[in-house]
Amino acid sequence: MKILTFFPEFIEKCYTNGLYIYISHFSRTLFGWIPFSFGDIIYTLVIIWIIIWFYKHRKENWKQKTIAALNFISVFYFFFNLLWALNYYRVPLYQKLNIKTDYTDEQLITFTKKLIAKTNEVHLQITKDSTKKVESPFAKDDVFKTALIGYKNLSDEYSYFKYEIPSQKKSLISYFLSYMGFGGYLNPFTNEAQVNSEIPMYAFPATLCHEMAHQIGFGSESECNFIGFMSATKNDNLYFKYAGYTFALRYCLNNIGFKNEKLYDDLKKTVHPGIFENYKESEAFHKAHETFVNTFFEAFYDNFLKLNQQKDGLQSYSKFVDILINYYKTKEL
Template sequence: MSRKYFLPLFLLFQLIGLKILTLFPEFIETYYTNGLYHYISHFSRTIFGKIPFSVGDLIYTSVIAWIIVWFYKKRKENWKRKVFAAVNFISIFYFLFNLLWALNYYRVPLYQKLDIKTDYTDEQLISFTKKLILKTNEIHFQITKDTAQKVINQLDKESIFKTALNGYGNLSTNYSYLKYEIPSQKKSLISFFLSYMGFGGYLNPFTNEAQVNSEIPNYTFPATLCHEMAHQIGFGSESECNFIGFMASTKNENLYFKYAGYTLALRYCLNNIGYKNERLYNDLRKTVNPGVFKNYKESEAFHKAHETFINTFFEAFYDNFLKLNQQKDGLLSYSKFVDLMVNYYQNRDL
């Protein structure tokens, strides 16, 4: 066999192999997530965590620049050669992506580990949302002392990075598999572009750095960070990371973290109710402190200011990316963490 066919065939074998691996989540959980990935992630965070800037951002930027230059230089070459070169690159990229992090997409689902259901009734959602409103109002008033004022997070980014560790520490006392070790949290160097792409943050799978968009409203920053840290400890599902991020935020003693977690959850729950029953949504909304909705409007204004065709393109791209990686609901997967919350807190206090 000619060497030029090796990497294209390797890509094909990878795709077939991953399809087979989806049938063995326990194997992935035991030998990859709790085995190989544990050592890879710890090594990566040890190497890159102490570097004060995002190495992953620089790698991505360099690779994108190289691809653009490569295509420009090869624009007159035979198209078959360019296709082979592109497939070779994708084959290597895809192998490293899965080896270094993405096999976590195929691990045992979190709801099975927690032994909870994933469906709920409208009555259960309404009951949970009412509890969430009381808790959100309570934390909001503790911070502002005024129901009409929005929360202004007084913590700087470095303090948020350090404080986030406390929430995960508290969380891991009950769930050892949620233990977070060896910090590697960064403000993204490409935050400007992430804003227009519609991303609050991302995990770089090649360096295992948790990247957070430094331009997002500061009151949301703690929950976004905790979400990306959940990716670092080996969770691929966006709904699971939202849920873990929510718990890590609300288990934190810091009120700004609690507020970020509760407002995140409340927004999703209210939206789910409003989708089915607008009148009930409006009735529940009246019971929420006005200052909370001022924070929501702050987030809406931020996203609206960055809405362009670029945002639309990346939403479509990421939606399909998630669907290809065990998340059949695409971007709607983010809201699926409501399923986990409603069931988890059936017999637990918020």
């Protein structure tokens, strides 16, 4: 696996744009039509099987159990990479878009101001009142269908963002995902895009678009944030646009807040109060599910990302701001 990291062009050509297309299309054709998450059922059965196996072999020599466990992990890791995770090693998106990834504080501030204006505009179109939060009228199943429109519009501009054969699901383990701190995930073994059905509805479209980006072969969290933003904001539906803009705005404001608290407070005053009411909704949701379990999975996933070509770990999610700013240097939001 380490050797492969030195050959991103090979991965891009032979795996991402070759073998993976056939694997993902086969998986989505096989499981996409099922109205519930088949992957969640597989995970549940595997966990039960592991518990039973350890119970049955509890009296065996620890060396035998260790070897058996390593055998299982090896097979799991092999299929994890074969079926999806080799996409971690493909050519970075910023190179495909021919843009840089560094920016100045002035560029961040300028972009954030534009983003505030755009988010305020869409918010007012929906609510007609700057103080009201957005209440989504969507049923979650309708969100799945509408998300395809944004990807269609995006792929008309960039063919490598083309999304085919839908396989989007509400996770059957949403309750547990909430306590683990996950808004969604891609099951690499069934290629189902799973979304936590308990997250605030205004944010649901952006989370879904992020997971769909993983499905089309992007491993990097920052790249999937960018693609998710693009597909959401290019959607014809205002609620998708709002989900995308508020998602990006929060990251930009946080980046400014880390560097200049006074500037953050000044910019915050220019954002419609109703937008912050939606942010408070998300904060209340996460706070209600904050336990030691969440802390454990944050640490686990942080290290998992670092082992898979994302050296910044969980901080890599915010790195999509780098791509956003540079992409929109010459384009309108």
